[in-house]
Amino acid sequence: xxxxxxxxxxxxxxxVRAAVAELVASVGCTSKLxxxxxxxxxxxAESGAACLILDIQLGSMTGIELARHLFALGFTFPIIFVxxxxxxxxLREATELGCVAFLRKPFRAQELRGSIAQALARRARE
Numbered sequence: 271x272x273x274x275x276x277x278x279x280x281x282x283x284x285x286v287r288a289a290v291a292e293l294v295a296s297v298g299c300t301s302k303l304x305x306x307x308x309x310x311x312x313x314x315a316e317s318g319a320a321c322l323i324l325d326i327q328l329g330s331m332t333g334i335e336l337a338r339h340l341f342a343l344g345f346t347f348p349i350i351f352v353x354x355x356x357x358x359x360x361l362r363e364a365t366e367l368g369c370v371a372f373l374r375k376p377f378r379a380q381e382l383r384g385s386i387a388q389a390l391a392r393r394a395r396e
Contacts, residue, residue, distance in 0.1 A: 275390055278319035280304045280336070281352070282328050286375070290323055290352075293382050299390075307331035307339075314340060319347055321370070321389035323382075326353035326360050334363045341367070346396060348389035352377065 277294045279301050281287050287303045294301040302317055304310040307328045310317070324333040331339075337349055351364045354375045364372045370392060371385035 274298055274300045275320040275393075276318045277301050277321055277323060277386060277389075278304060278310060278317050278347075279323045280307065280310050280328065280333070281323075281325040282306060283325070286325070286352075290382070293379055294323075294386065296379075297383050297386055299386065307333070307336040310336065311339070314343075314345060320393045321348040321350065321386065323350045323352060323386075326351055326355070326357075326364075334360065334367070337364075337367050337369075348392040350382070350385045350389055 277299045279287050279290050279294065282305055291301040291303060302319065308331065324336065326333040328336065333351055340347060349367065349369045351369050351372045352375055353360055356374060361372050370389040373381055373385065
């Protein structure tokens with residue numbers, strides 16, 4: 271049996287991080303939790319992440335800005351964006367970045383599970 275894929279959860283809300291980590295575990299993955307974009311950036315190369323679940327509103331750096339920065343550094347993580355708002359600009363930007371999914375909080379568990387499966391399949395093809 272192989273090592274469980276790692277899903278990095280980057281969200282400034284501790285309750286959301288914990289709930290999403292439970293869902294990640296329910297699909298047989300391991301999660302690593304980060305409270306800010308900066309916290310993830312500090313160890314992105316060592317994170318072992320197969321994909322990211324990335325909140326749009328993170329404080330000093332948005333999820334969109336983090337994704338752009340990661341891509342500029344050469345990282346190719348499949349990304350599932352989550353957001354508490356329905357801002358069409360964020361949806362457009364996330365789509366232009368090639369996100370696997372853009373889920374609006376509160377999202378259904380099955381939506382996230384399906385998105386994780388898609389992200390891991392994308393990673394396996396890379």
